Amino acid sequence: MPVALEKFSVLFKTTAVRLSALYLLLFAVCATVLVFYVTAMSEGLLRAQTQEAVNGELQVLSQAYQGGGIIMLVRAVERRSRQPGANLYTIASPSGDILAGNVASLQPGVLDHEGWTQIPFRYQRFTDSGKDTIHTAMAQIIRLPNGMRLLVGRDLGEPDRFRGLVRQALAVALGIMGAGALLIWFVIGRGALRRIDRMSEASQKIMAGDLAQRLPVAGSGDEFDRLSESLNAMLGRIEKLNEGLRQVSDNIAHDLKTPLTRLRNKAESALAGGDTSDDYRAALEETIGESDQLIRTFNALLMISRVEAGSSAAEMHDIDLSAVAEDTIELYAPLLEDAGIAPVTSIEPGVRVSANRELVGQALANLIDNAMKYAGDADEPEVSIAVEKRDGFAILSVGDRGPGIPPEQFEEVVKRFVRLDASRSKPGTGLGLSLVKAVMALHGGHLELHNAGDDEKGGLRASMFFPLQKAPK
Numbered sequence: 001m002p003v004a005l006e007k008f009s010v011l012f013k014t015t016a017v018r019l020s021a022l023y024l025l026l027f028a029v030c031a032t033v034l035v036f037y038v039t040a041m042s043e044g045l046l047r048a049q050t051q052e053a054v055n056g057e058l059q060v061l062s063q064a065y066q067g068g069g070i071i072m073l074v075r076a077v078e079r080r081s082r083q084p085g086a087n088l089y090t091i092a093s094p095s096g097d098i099l100a101g102n103v104a105s106l107q108p109g110v111l112d113h114e115g116w117t118q119i120p121f122r123y124q125r126f127t128d129s130g131k132d133t134i135h136t137a138m139a140q141i142i143r144l145p146n147g148m149r150l151l152v153g154r155d156l157g158e159p160d161r162f163r164g165l166v167r168q169a170l171a172v173a174l175g176i177m178g179a180g181a182l183l184i185w186f187v188i189g190r191g192a193l194r195r196i197d198r199m200s201e202a203s204q205k206i207m208a209g210d211l212a213q214r215l216p217v218a219g220s221g222d223e224f225d226r227l228s229e230s231l232n233a234m235l236g237r238i239e240k241l242n243e244g245l246r247q248v249s250d251n252i253a254h255d256l257k258t259p260l261t262r263l264r265n266k267a268e269s270a271l272a273g274g275d276t277s278d279d280y281r282a283a284l285e286e287t288i289g290e291s292d293q294l295i296r297t298f299n300a301l302l303m304i305s306r307v308e309a310g311s312s313a314a315e316m317h318d319i320d321l322s323a324v325a326e327d328t329i330e331l332y333a334p335l336l337e338d339a340g341i342a343p344v345t346s347i348e349p350g351v352r353v354s355a356n357r358e359l360v361g362q363a364l365a366n367l368i369d370n371a372m373k374y375a376g377d378a379d380e381p382e383v384s385i386a387v388e389k390r391d392g393f394a395i396l397s398v399g400d401r402g403p404g405i406p407p408e409q410f411e412e413v414v415k416r417f418v419r420l421d422a423s424r425s426k427p428g429t430g431l432g433l434s435l436v437k438a439v440m441a442l443h444g445g446h447l448e449l450h451n452a453g454d455d456e457k458g459g460l461r462a463s464m465f466f467p468l469q470k471a472p473k
Helices: 002-012 015-081 157-207 223-273 277-308 321-338 357-375 407-413 432-442
Strands: 088-092 098-101 103-106 121-125 135-143 149-155 317-320 342-347 352-355 382-390 393-400 446-451 460-467
Touching: 015 088, 015 098, 015 135, 015 149, 015 157, 088 103, 098 103, 157 223, 223 277, 317 321, 317 357, 321 342, 321 352, 321 357, 321 382, 321 393, 352 357, 352 460, 357 382, 357 393, 357 432, 357 460, 407 446, 432 446, 432 460
Parallel strands: 342 382
Antiparallel strands: 088 098, 088 149, 103 121, 121 135, 135 149, 317 352, 382 393, 393 460, 446 460
């Protein structure tokens, strides 16, 4: 029994059950008020009709009295009292004795006052079989000139029966509603409680560290399923981010361990074998070079984090993308010439986008650095830069004639610290494409990678797609 009471207590604490109980109570109160209001209005209407009918009867009897005196009045009363569904008629002596009519007895004191009776009174008919049969009525009493009294009234049994039927219907309706509410609580409430228990169990496993766990989805499409689907999507995203964080941590540990080890070895070697100031100077210069590489790595990480967070410093302006590309090519021209790489440009003039010039320039510089890094592996090294408008986008692309990237690895190379050369023989941090992807996400665009050439081995082309601004109508 305590277990059942505990389950019932838990069930009643659910929002759905509380709302159901509140709605049931509200409906019951409204229904009760409505029934009593309708009953009162109906009784008032019936009483008004009764008064109207009694006044009409009194006018007829008044005409009979004026035409033939008390004798014609008694005859009219006797005749009308015998008709089917007759009203109440009574002619009483000055002392209150009933002389004519269809009423056997009246509640004491009824005939003492003229006019309409203030409250319903009790009476008995001649046709009643037992003394316990009591009726209620309302009537108008008129005192005749000779002291006799005339009572004309109407039985209130019809309004009483109407009131009883309405109240009985209300009781039946409330009983049906109560039974239905209990049935709904038992069926729906228990089901909801079981689903909440399953969600709670899954949540406890997730809090214990099992991020692969998911909240149950019944497939009904209700609010529980929608909540579970949203939370499952969030959990999937969190699991993916955690996996990415783990990979980034592993890559950071791998990529930073090597330069730090070299720094220590160079310092130790300089201390152990340095005989001249030139030896120490060379060791310090190498140490500064390694430190600069570490600083560039951390700066790149900070830049990616700020861009992904939507840094407020990245204000958007209307810029000439074509001019940004030309300026960057001009900046890299000496480096390309020294590396023996031919620059090839195809820049459509006047391509304007809403963007942050510094971030776009940084992203383009990263793509050119990558192209220069791998273009040297080709027989005829070349770096191509193009700007064009197509399908509602402004496209800034950089290509090379290097070995390219297998299509199945396109999604991997844009992750932080991912480098395809396992030997780490090529210079770099593996953060360049990650920064480009973050910059494009901030601008509402995207980065696309594809291999150039007929055999898809003619180098890699990285394209940045910027959405074009819609011209005002």
